[in-house]
Amino acid sequence: MNGTSLKLTIELVPSTSWWKSLRAKMPKDEWDAIRKSAYARFGYRCAICNSKGRMHCHEVWEFDDARHVQKLKDFIALCEMCHYVKHIGLASVKASEGELDYNEVVKHFLKVNSCDMRAFEKHRDDAFSRWQECSSHEWRVDAGAYEKLRSQMLDKKQHRLFEESL
Ligand SMILES: [Zn+2]
Numbered sequence: 671m672n673g674t675s676l677k678l679t680i681e682l683v684p685s686t687s688w689w690k691s692l693r694a695k696m697p698k699d700e701w702d703a704i705r706k707s708a709y710a711r712f713g714y715r716c717a718i719c720n721s722k723g724r725m726h727c728h729e730v731w732e733f734d735d736a737r738h739v740q741k742l743k744d745f746i747a748l749c750e751m752c753h754y755v756k757h758i759g760l761a762s763v764k765a766s767e768g769e770l771d772y773n774e775v776v777k778h779f780l781k782v783n784s785c786d787m788r789a790f791e792k793h794r795d796d797a798f799s800r801w802q803e804c805s806s807h808e809w810r811v812d813a814g815a816y817e818k819l820r821s822q823m824l825d826k827k828q829h830r831l832f833e834e835s836l
């Protein structure tokens with residue numbers, strides 16, 4: 671969806687009520703399993719800047735602009751700051767509520783991408799206008815990665831239940 675060479679990009683996705691309501695209903699152990707498998711896969715390091723510490727789980731979406739389908743492609747491990755860059759809209763809301771220093775988020779972007787403020791502003795503005803354009807369409811959701819993980823987990827669970835019943 672963006673033709674940028676930046677390592678850490680802003681990913682504003684059209685509001686995915688499907689995913690939000692799914693997450694809200696998802697049992698905690700299911701989300702924990704998704705989360706933890708992502709952290710383990712990336713060696714408990716941020717998939718983008720490689721830093722350690724408390725990890726966040728980020729959903730990666732792929733957009734088919736022609737068919738207006740958004741596909742849940744992957745779950746990746748990110749550090750808190752990279753995650754705030756991804757969701758910079760949320761970061762600025764948190765900053766306005768005094769929960770976060772927006773400048774720290776921008777600084778992280780500049781550091782990881784080794785770029786200047788102008789590059790950040792351009793990328794942010796592009797991301798927002800792309801988001802506006804995206805939000806003017808209805809998107810169909812393809813649960814891709816989630817369905818795959820879920821069936822793997824169910825398999826494991828069934829396997830365990832089976833073993834326990836022996
Ligand atoms: Zn990071």
Ligand SMILES: [Zn+2]
Pocket residue numbers: 727728729753756757
């Ligand atoms: Zn995220």
